[in-house]
Each structure stands twice: as C-alpha cells, then as structure tokens.
Amino acid sequence: MMEMIETETRPKLLAVPMLDFSREFAEIREDVLAAIAAVCESQRFILGPDVARFEAEAAKACGVPFAIGCASGTDALWLALAALKIGPGDAVVTTPFSFFATVSSILRVGAKPVLADIDAGTFNLSAGAVEEVLGADVVGVMPVHLYGQCADMNAFTALAEARGVKVVEDAAQAFGASWEGVKAGGLGDAAAFSFYPTKNLAAFGDAGMVSTRDEVIAERAKMLRQHGMRRRYFHDEVGWNSRLDTLQAAVLEVKLRRVEAGNKRRRELAGLYNERFTAAGLVGKTTADGVVLPFTDPRAEHVFHQYVIRAPRRDALREFLTAHSIGSEVYYPLVLSLQESLKFLGYKKGDFPVSERAAEEVLALPIYPELRVEELESVVEAIRRFYA
Numbered sequence: 001m002m003e004m005i006e007t008e009t010r011p012k013l014l015a016v017p018m019l020d021f022s023r024e025f026a027e028i029r030e031d032v033l034a035a036i037a038a039v040c041e042s043q044r045f046i047l048g049p050d051v052a053r054f055e056a057e058a059a060k061a062c063g064v065p066f067a068i069g070c071a072s073g074t075d076a077l078w079l080a081l082a083a084l085k086i087g088p089g090d091a092v093v094t095t096p097f098s099f100f101a102t103v104s105s106i107l108r109v110g111a112k113p114v115l116a117d118i119d120a121g122t123f124n125l126s127a128g129a130v131e132e133v134l135g136a137d138v139v140g141v142m143p144v145h146l147y148g149q150c151a152d153m154n155a156f157t158a159l160a161e162a163r164g165v166k167v168v169e170d171a172a173q174a175f176g177a178s179w180e181g182v183k184a185g186g187l188g189d190a191a192a193f194s195f196y197p198t199k200n201l202a203a204f205g206d207a208g209m210v211s212t213r214d215e216v217i218a219e220r221a222k223m224l225r226q227h228g229m230r231r232r233y234f235h236d237e238v239g240w241n242s243r244l245d246t247l248q249a250a251v252l253e254v255k256l257r258r259v260e261a262g263n264k265r266r267r268e269l270a271g272l273y274n275e276r277f278t279a280a281g282l283v284g285k286t287t288a289d290g291v292v293l294p295f296t297d298p299r300a301e302h303v304f305h306q307y308v309i310r311a312p313r314r315d316a317l318r319e320f321l322t323a324h325s326i327g328s329e330v331y332y333p334l335v336l337s338l339q340e341s342l343k344f345l346g347y348k349k350g351d352f353p354v355s356e357r358a359a360e361e362v363l364a365l366p367i368y369p370e371l372r373v374e375e376l377e378s379v380v381e382a383i384r385r386f387y388a
C-alpha cells in the first residue's frame, strides 16, 4: 500500500543522453552551414586563410601568441614533443590515469614514458610522485588537465625550473580552463588540444592544435605538421602530414565564439549537481560513506569537460542508470600501466594505487551546455533510488 503511494508521488525519471550533439547543432546550424559553404565556394581545402584565422583566434582565447592547427589531439601531443626535440634516449614523466594518446605520443617520438601516480582529489598527475621518478634521462613532464581542470602548474613550473625539464600540457580536455588566471595552453613550454567531437571545443571530425609562447617551438611545430618543409619541397627535417583541415577550421571558428559561454554553463551545471547531490543526502568523504563529488582546486578554473563522481558499487550503479536510459561513462576503466600494449614498460598491478582505485570508482555523468535542469535532476534522482 505504502509502496504504491510512493510510486505515484515519485517524479518520473527522464531518459538523459550522455551527449547530444543535435542540440548544439540546432542552435548553430545556419552559421556552421554558411561557414562550410564559404569554404566550398573558395575551393581552398588545405590550410589557407580560414585555418590562419582560426589559429589566431584560438591563440587569443588561450592567451598565447602562437597556435598551430593539426589533424588531431594525438598529433598535437606528438608535434609538441617533436618541436621540443624530445626523442630517442629521452624520458617523459606522465600519468597512468589518462587517455592512451598521452603515453603513445611519447612512444611515437621514440622517447620512454615514465609513469607517476595521481592526486586523489583532482585525479591529476601528482608533482610529488613525479619527483620520485625523476631520473637523469627525464627531459620532460606531461601533466594532463583531466576532465577540464588544470594540474598543479605551480608545482610543475617549479620542478621544471629546478630540474631543467620541459613541460608539455595535455590540454585535450581543457580548452578555456585556467590556473591562477593563466589559460591552459600557456602554462608550459607547449600544449596540445583536441577538437574531437566529444571535447568541449569540438570539430565535425578529427582536429587538434598545439599552442606555445615560444616562437621557435611554434615554427618547428608548423614545419613538422607539413613534412618538415619551411619552403615548398625543401625538407629540413622528416615531419609528417598533420594539417588542420580547412573545413574543420571553419566549423571550429564558429564554435570558438561559444566556448566560453559553454564552459560557464558547464560550471553552473556542475554546481547544480553538487547542490542536488548534497540535498539528497548522498555525499560522502569517501566511497565508504557515499558519493564523492568532484574536487575543484581553488587555484583552478575548471571547465567541467566531464563531471566525475566517485561512486560506491560503481559498475552496478552504471548498469542501473543504463537500464533507465541515463547515460554515463567511465574515463578510464583501465590504467595505462596495465594496458596490454604497454606491458613492455614493465609495470604491474599495485604500482599506482591511487590511479588504480580511481579506475574502479569514477563515473562521468551527462554534462553539456544544453543539458536541461530537469534532466540533471533526473540523473541525481536515479542515483538516489539506486542507493535507497
């Protein structure tokens, strides 16, 4: 009897997609189609003024003098490392709790990835852990601004100065984020961005960008993305073809105008999630006593590329949400130190306990500027029902 009454008064759960690109497209349809049409009319599909204009505007948005468009975020990491002349015989320290490209780009330039554990609060590379693995062959550190929050760049800058190592930011998830007022992309020697369709600044396909404050590095990245040519058909170095497609640049130019407002909305939605989780009495300090909300370092301006909680019985919760047509995702279920293809690095289970635990507990919930408040509330309500 009681149960029936309760069922009737409970709000109905809404289906909530993890991402829905069609909502943004509906808002920008005319501008984007006009930008694509303009490229078609010009018949200039490789580099040209559209790419140069996007690069100039993106550089401005990141507060740096130089931005170099390229084919993907993965290529941007490779170009940044190669432009810094990191290669065989060198080692670069990075995090095991990231997307695969963070480590594969280091391998691609012929250098050795050395992994160090993360901070449990921010999920970002721990500067203290990096110090413990700094061998003589380490020439670079690659912090990842995971989920849209900058890593502790004060610590990495200090470390770089003390040890004479380069800092490459993996800013693939952090366009528009900042650390103590300085934008991601201008916090190290060079940075890599991804404009993969799920990222907070997203192309209609693959695209990426290197940013830097250093003119020499910028020149090298620009040369390397086009077969090591400074002058047509004169190849100073062995580069590659990793140009930013002109059609993608045209799309990105339209979307770049909206990214700041989008990031602001993401922050508001994150605040609303925090509020609703707290009001529902679901929050704990650790997963032993509830859902752990994302921690924002007061020095960071987080852009919430992802809103990620730590959840008790994470996999069962995810199944429950899926059964109610509520999207969620695990970034990332297996740390890089334990990936099949990276076994040769010699790491084993237990080497990075903080990262390994995060891989078991994290759950990303739907967050995008067009997410409706009723949908967000439905996500929290579904999670409340799971734990009730």
Ligand SMILES: *Cc1c(COP(=O)(O)O)cnc(C)c1O
Pocket: 072, 073, 074, 075, 098, 099, 101, 102, 144, 170, 172, 173, 193, 194, 195, 196, 206, 207, 208
């Ligand atoms: C997306 C992503 C990349 C790779 O970007 P692509 O554009 O997909 O090649 C690299 N690092 C991180 C942290 C990412 O999230």
